Amino acid sequence: GDSWHVPVPLEQISPPTRLAIVAVEDHRFHQHRGIDWLSVARAAASDICRRRIVQGASTISMQLVRLASPQPRSWWGKIQQAFGAWDLERRHSKEWILEQYLNRTPYGGNLIGIEAASRAYFAKSASDLSLREASILAGLPQRPSALRPDRYPVRAWGRQKHVLTRMEICGWVSPD
Secondary structure: OOOEEOOOOHHHOOHHHHHHHHHHHOOOOOOOOOOOHHHHHHHHHHHHHHOOOOOOOOOHHHHHHHHHOOOOOOHHHHHHHHHHHHHHHHHOOHHHHHHHHHHHOEOOOOEEOHHHHHHHHHOOOHHHOOHHHHHHHHOHHHOOOOOOOOOOHHHHHHHHHHHHHHHHHOOOOOOO
């Protein structure tokens, strides 16, 4: 279509970028099999108390399933994503799943994938992203249009702080 999409292998995406995405999107990515049951329980309790879906429990694998086959935001859609994620994790490695996620995620405007976002926002390849740059891009998948650093820098910086905090909680960066 009219999107800018430049797929790259996982090895060509900087380590800080991979860590930032996992920290903010699914910090237990390497411990579960597509469904993070702790997140499911937390989200279900929150959703039941509020009588509507306010929190998701989507893992990176579930998000990849949704990107490949969009479903309406509902309990049934989440169940389909969960089964799809479980099946995906049976057939593919975590590295393959992370690579596909990073190459298929929207990053604002017509940008699809981390390489297109890296080139558009920082004029460099995803392999050369610094921690600062990676933490900005890692914040975009939640709300790609509303957090675009070229249009809403203050929002992007606020989200960047959240990403860096998540990375610190995971023990992957120090406060310095």
